[in-house]
Amino acid sequence: MAILILVFILWYGGLFFQSFFLHRYAAHQVFTMSKTMERITFILTWIFQGPSYLSAYGYGIMHRMHHAYTDTKDDPHSPAFDPNMFAMMWKTKNIYQDINNNRVEIDSRFTKNVPQWAKFDAFAGSRFSRLLWIVLYLLFFIYFATAWWQWLLLPLTFLMAPIHGVIINWFGHIYGYVNFKMDNTSKNLFPFDFLMMGEGYHNNHHKHASNANFGFRWHEIDITYVIMVCLNFVGVIQLKK
Incomplete structure (x- = not known):
């Protein structure tokens, strides 16, 4: 039971901070928060993403590029130009690392106001940090695993962020339904998004990229947005109108 609880916490905790912080704050800036809260959120993102920690700077820039170049050869991740999801994930990793390590020139429109905490990212994204989390998860499994099949979940804990990314950026451009006809392949995966929190x-989202709420129809409840409304109410963040 402890293993399933851990996986549940890592899945939804990591997913929330990827959606709330990396996506809606770093890339789209649909809300504001204090510098102190921003630093706290950096740390919480590291805690919940663990060995698959993603930099807000690298993610934010890459996601803006995805919107600008959706389903073209310049898209960092697209089923239209990658033969399979593993090839797409590998290409995405390389582009993300090139951005983070300043190995490529980036158009200023993609970097404007993207949050960056370079010293923290250098630690959180280091091999030492990633190996530390892997060892901690491994020790947790050794202590709490009660059945062989639970060990099949261990790789999932190491790769949460890439798995979250491929669900949206691969499957979310192949399967599902559309509310808006567009010149790209973006789809809505579920009528009620219980798996990916909105x-x-x-x-x-591709139709209204600056909207904090990704839901459109009455049944499209955006769980991350609901949490954001609560955080706005208590003053932790300030949603933009």
Whole structure:
């Protein structure tokens, strides 16, 4: 039971901070928060993403490029130009690393106001940090695993962020339904997005990228947005109108 609880916490905790912080804050800036809260959120993102920690700077820039170049050869991740999801994930990794390590020149429109905490990212994205989390998860499994099949979940804990990314950026451009006909392949994965906390409303998001709420129809409840409304109410963040 402890293993399933851990996987559940890592899945939804990592997913929330990827959606809330990396996507809606770093890339789209649909809300503001204090510098102190921003730093706290950096740390929480590291805690919940663990060995698959993603930099807000690298993610934010790459996601802006995805919107600008959706389904073209310049898209960092697209089923239209990658033969399979593993090839897409590898290409995405390389582009992300090139951005983070300043190995490529980036158009200023993609870098404007993207949050960056370079010293923290250098630690959180280091091999030492990633190996530390892997060892901690491994020790947790050794202590709490009660059946052989639970060990099959261990690789999932190491690769949460890439798995979340491929669900949206691969499957979210192949399967699902559309509310808006567009010149790209974005789809809404689920009528009610219980799995991806609102990120699955990908077609809606591509149509209205600056909207904090990714839901459009009455049944498209964006769980991340609901949490954001609560955080706005108590003053932790300030949603933009």
